[in-house]
Amino acid sequence: MDPDADDVDDEQPPLSPTMAQTNGTPRHSISSAIALGLARSRSQQGGLSQSPPPPSDTSARLEAVAKERDALRQEVTELRKSLESIQIKQAAGTADESQSNHEEEIRSLREELDEANESKEHFETQYKNLLSRVNTIKTSLGDRLKADAVSAPILLVMLTVR
Numbered sequence: 001m002d003p004d005a006d007d008v009d010d011e012q013p014p015l016s017p018t019m020a021q022t023n024g025t026p027r028h029s030i031s032s033a034i035a036l037g038l039a040r041s042r043s044q045q046g047g048l049s050q051s052p053p054p055p056s057d058t059s060a061r062l063e064a065v066a067k068e069r070d071a072l073r074q075e076v077t078e079l080r081k082s083l084e085s086i087q088i089k090q091a092a093g094t095a096d097e098s099q100s101n102h103e104e105e106i107r108s109l110r111e112e113l114d115e116a117n118e119s120k121e122h123f124e125t126q127y128k129n130l131l132s133r134v135n136t137i138k139t140s141l142g143d144r145l146k147a148d149a150v151s152a153p154i155l156l157v158m159l160t161v162r
Helices: 030-044 058-161
Strands: none
Touching: none
16 A cells, blocks of 8 residues: 555644744644634544554554545545635635625715715805806996997987087
C-alpha cells in the first residue's frame, strides 16, 4: 500500500492554528477553527486508535490503520465542508458590504439630485421674476412711446408755427 495514496499534502508541516503564515503575528483564523473542529471531532470519536494492536497480529493492525485512514478521510471531508461554509459566509459578508456601499452611493447621488432640483427651481423662479420685470418695462416703454408719438406732431406743429 502506497503511504502517499491519501489526498492530504504531506509536503509542508502544518502551521500552528493561531499563527498566521505571512508575518507570524498571533491571529485566530480559519486554521484555528479547523484545528478546533479537529479536536472536537477526535474527542467525540473517542480519539483515533488509542493503542496499536500487538505486533504479531498484522491483519488486525492493517485493519486498524485502514479504519484510522477512513476516519481521517471523513474528518478531512467534514473540515472541507466547514471551510467552504466559512468562505461562503465571508463572501456573503463581502457582498453585504458591497451592497451597503452601493446603497450609500445611491443615497449620496439622490441627495445631489435633490439639491440640483432645488437649485433648478430657484433659478426658474428668478428667471420668471426677471421675465416679468422685462415685460413690465416693455409695456411702460411702449406706453411712453405711444404718448410721445401722440405729442410729437403737436410739438412739431408748435415749433413750425413759431
